[in-house]
Amino acid sequence: MQLKKSNIVVLGNFDGLHRGHQQLFECAKVEAKKQTPEAEVIGLSFFPPPSWVLAQNPKQLLTSSEEKRDRLIQIGINKFIEYPFNNIVAKMSPEEFFRGVLLEQLNAKTIVIGNNYYFGKNKVGNASYMEQLGKKYNVNICIVKDIKDNNTIISSTQIRALIAQGKMLEAQTLLGYPYMITGEIVHGRALGKTIGFPTANISANLYKVYPPNGVYATKFKVKNKLYTSITNVGNNPTVKGVEKTVETNIFNFNENIYGEIATVYFFDYLRPEKRFDGLDELIKQISIDKEKVKILSYSSPL
Ligand SMILES: Cc1cc2nc3c(=O)[nH]c(=O)nc-3n(C[C@H](O)[C@H](O)[C@H](O)COP(=O)(O)O)c2cc1C
Ligand SMILES: Nc1ncnc2c1ncn2[C@@H]1O[C@H](COP(=O)(O)OP(=O)(O)O)[C@@H](O)[C@H]1O
Known part of the structure; x- marks a missing residue:
């Protein structure tokens, strides 16, 4: 060399x-x-x-x-x-x-x-x-x-600990940008569309620090465009999911993006993931979550 x-x-x-x-x-x-x-x-x-x-x-x-x-x-x-x-x-x-x-x-x-x-x-x-x-x-x-x-002192160890506790805004202050996860969009169980909330699933990366299970206000970058979005990190207990997924419902978006490389930027933690008694309750809660994200605004360099 x-x-x-x-x-x-x-x-x-x-x-x-x-x-x-x-x-x-x-x-x-x-x-x-x-x-x-x-x-x-x-x-x-x-x-x-x-x-x-x-x-x-x-x-x-x-x-x-x-x-x-x-x-x-x-x-x-x-x-x-x-x-x-x-x-x-x-x-x-x-x-x-x-x-x-x-x-x-x-x-x-x-x-x-x-x-x-x-x-x-x-x-x-x-x-x-x-x-x-x-x-x-x-x-x-x-x-x-x-x-x-x-x-x-700003350190990677400190930031890892904050993310593991879901303290995303504090982690962002130390990082200088919101915590991000990049990966390929992979297939899930195709249930999202059937309940009116399609979610793009980011492929799992064994070596990444993941925020705790829960719902987050996020931004989503795909094909060089940035969208407001909401992301669930977890195992989908309501529908008896097993694997941990990072899945994002992108606002005002309707494209097939399987196979694309995308990035989720985590801004704020909204609530823990819960097991609901049926899909109707889950749908109601996701609608409330989305309304909450709509009135939030985040400005930060990405
Ligand atoms: C904003 C949002 C919040 C969610 N919250 C929960 C939750 O609290 N509990 C749960 O079991 N699943 C939750 N989900 C996950 C849904 O169960 C999941 O998106 C649905 O089953 C579709 O999965 P699929 O991508 O495999 O098709 C949430 C999804 C979104 C987009
Ligand atoms: N607004 C949207 N948010 C997320 N994904 C969307 C959206 N509109 C279309 N899609 C497409 O739909 C897929 C998600 O649909 P879904 O029924 O949840 O299936 P899967 O279980 O395979 O993720 C995404 O991977 C993407 O290709």
Whole structure:
């Protein structure tokens, strides 16, 4: 892999690409302006995430690789490398990683990290060690301080916890955009149309963090258009569903979108999913839910 010289490499896992991660890329863009025109900003993460390989514990993620890539493009970063993480990479010392990957493979002239970034075997390399290596090899090191919101450090862990509790607006504040789930529209049991509320089902992703079962005010993007919508996350107990689904009724919409890639943006939690005594009650409740969403308005960058 031979890339252009003088690149600015931003290191991290970037799960969620939250406001803290966005800040790293903003710093990188400022650095890029100071360098030769061909200098490129490169986001560098490991995949699979080191914790999956080392702790053998594939914890759920806020963003899939595709979602991360899309969000990076949205903030003007077109080069994102997922470096394969395995037991050989895990054994590299911080200096071996610095020299072999950052200098020789990526031609880094500047490296941007958060102040709590650790690297190399057993995570022995920290930010101050990165600065020492920078001096030794004549590479600029930019260390970005944690960003806080109301005195709380913005972190992927914190955001995962908020989403797991259905605190979508709080998660949005830390992310800088509403939590999103992207996937293919797949077939369900074709009951939705029969009760007057067709719902587009997003394919399951085992590795995504899901909000708790319940009904949410959402927006839905498909074929590059954005719609107001309402989404049920759950098992459809009224109709004796088994699998957990994410299904969205899109307002003022009547198209066949099976097979399309779509995104649901979660704005607010409305109520828990319930088991109703029959379809009539379910229909009545969904009509009430939809009326509630119609009078809400959300403005946020997506
Ligand atoms: C806004 C909304 C709220 C819903 N709330 C519930 C609920 O509380 N309990 C439930 O069992 N199903 C609920 N559902 C799911 C319906 O049971 C489901 O959409 C219907 O069975 C159609 O499923 P299908 O997509 O497999 O055809 C809700 C669906 C929507 C769109
Ligand atoms: N307003 C709408 N909201 C959601 N899906 C719609 C809408 N209008 C048409 N559709 C289409 O109908 C499908 C959902 O119908 P539904 O009867 O719930 O079947 P399924 O159980 O396969 O999801 C969607 O996947 C989409 O292709």
